[in-house]
Amino acid sequence: MVLSLLFLVTILTMTTSGISDTNSFIFGGCSRLKFSPGSNYETSVNSILSSLVNSATFTTYNNFTVPGATASETVSGLFQCRGDITNDQCSTCVERAVSQLGTLCFETYGGALQLEGCFVKYDNVKFVGVEDKTEVVKKCGPLIGLTSDARDNVLAYLESSDGVYKTFRTTSYGDFQGVAQCTGDLSSSECQDCVSDAIQRLKSECGGSTWGDMYLAKCYVRYSEGGVHSRGHNDDENHNDDEIEKTLAILIGLIAGVALIIVFLSFLSKVCEKQRGGK
Ligand SMILES: *[C@@H]1O[C@H](CO)[C@@H](O)[C@H](O)[C@H]1NC(C)=O
Numbered sequence: 146m147v148l149s150l151l152f153l154v155t156i157l158t159m160t161t162s163g164i165s166d167t168n169s170f171i172f173g174g175c176s177r178l179k180f181s182p183g184s185n186y187e188t189s190v191n192s193i194l195s196s197l198v199n200s201a202t203f204t205t206y207n208n209f210t211v212p213g214a215t216a217s218e219t220v221s222g223l224f225q226c227r228g229d230i231t232n233d234q235c236s237t238c239v240e241r242a243v244s245q246l247g248t249l250c251f252e253t254y255g256g257a258l259q260l261e262g263c264f265v266k267y268d269n270v271k272f273v274g275v276e277d278k279t280e281v282v283k284k285c286g287p288l289i290g291l292t293s294d295a296r297d298n299v300l301a302y303l304e305s306s307d308g309v310y311k312t313f314r315t316t317s318y319g320d321f322q323g324v325a326q327c328t329g330d331l332s333s334s335e336c337q338d339c340v341s342d343a344i345q346r347l348k349s350e351c352g353g354s355t356w357g358d359m360y361l362a363k364c365y366v367r368y369s370e371g372g373v374h375s376r377g378h379n380d381d382e383n384h385n386d387d388e389i390e391k392t393l394a395i396l397i398g399l400i401a402g403v404a405l406i407i408v409f410l411s412f413l414s415k416v417c418e419k420q421r422g423g424k
Contacts, residue, residue, distance in 0.1 A: 167227070167234045167262030168241050172282045172360065174257050175250035176268065182252060186218055186269075193222035193267050194243045200224070201239035201263070202232060206312075206329030208273045222267035225328040228313020230262045238263035259360060264328065276335040277362035278342050284358040285351035286369065293353070295319035299368050300344050312336060323368035331363055339364035 180186040189211040200207040201224055208223040224242070226235035242258045242265040250256030255268030259282075266272065298318040303325040306314045310333040314325040325343070327336035343359040343366040351357030356369030 167230055167238050167260065169261040170245070171259040171261060171358075173245065173249045173259070174281075175253040176255035176270075178254045179252045180254055185213060186220065186254070187252070189213060189218070189220040190222075190267060193220050194246070194265075197222055197224045197265060197267075198236070198240050198243050201226065201236040205235055208330055210273070213269075217269050220267055220269055221271065221273045222265070223273055223328060223330060224263060224265045225326070226263045227261075227324075227326055228311075229315060234262055239265060259365075274330045276331060276339060278339055278364075279362040280346065280359070281362055282358065282360040283346070283350060285354040286356035288353045289355050289370075293321065293370075295321040296368060296370075297348075299323035300347065300366070303366060303368075304341055304344050310337065314340075320370045321368060322371075323366070325364065325366045327364040336364060340366060 180190075192211055193209050196209045197207065200209075205226040205228065206224065208221065210219065210221040213219045224239050226238060230238070238260055242260050242263055245260075246256045246258050246265060246267075249258065255266075255270065257264070257266035257268075295318045299316055299321045300323060302316045302318070303314050303323050306325075312327045312329055312331075314323075316323055325340045327339055331339060339361055343361050343364055347357045347359045347366060347368065351359075356367070358367045359365060
């Protein structure tokens, strides 16, 4: 009984903290122009965003376009989940990203948002299938001083990917880990080009750092010493969320446990009564 209770608490804690990781906010941006409420454009944006959310329950990448009367009224949208997360995590992540886009980019013609586990973008400017190496977010960790061979090995592998083309790549060498991800609308050579570009920028801009994140518009590369996902640049912001979610998980576990004990006790007392009644 006590064991199964502990088990329950552990599972709940594990799942909630896992989810909070893939849903951590990385960046978001919106176009400046706003559409008018109640317009056809609004209907198209809502339709695209809900198609993305639905689609994320069964695939890691998809794109949608709703044609309008003119080119500037035509909306496209896409999402890309990180290659190593589950369908459940992907759909939760895209759902979150879409809901945050609704707030952050309220009534704007375009918007893009990156969470830890997924990327979502919609716009009336054609961007699906268009390579874009604009630097969006760069973050470098503390300097280690000398450049590290392990770090460079990790980056070299991400760039070559064993000669086999992959949209998602991950590897580790020594204490260093790395991950690279392209959006699924790029061709293999465009993805390769984007990843190489991100790696060159990491090498030159995060020279001797223990970790680095380079988010370009259509791909990203991240490396770190001791785990890409364990350290966090948003440590302070996420810490509280994690704590709250853990506490919640433990509370839910305890309540479920107490409920089980009550059910068990009332069952016992019924059995006892029956036995007494039988005598
Ligand atoms: C966009 O989606 C359509 C329909 O699913 C698909 O045929 C097309 O290949 C996609 N385009 C890109 C660039 O991913």
